[in-house]
Amino acid sequence: MPIMxxxxxxxxxxxxxxxxxxxxxxILNTLKKTHALGRSLVIFKIPASHS
Structure with missing residues (x-):
């Protein structure tokens, strides 16, 4: 029994x-996706704020 x-x-x-x-x-995968999404949002916001 102990063996089982x-x-x-x-x-x-x-x-x-x-x-x-x-x-x-x-969790790592989700963080990567969130990070990539955050970066693309930042890249998207920069030209908008300059115009």
Missing amino acids: GHIWDINAHMKFTEFHEMSFFN
Whole structure:
């Protein structure tokens, strides 16, 4: 029984790590998109403010 519990712990840990990496990747991706959007908005605003 302890062996089964140990295997379950390892499996749960791997799943948790996988989930953690996925959410971290998603957050990074979202930040990149937001940053790119922010930059293009700034680039778009500069000519408008000059005219």
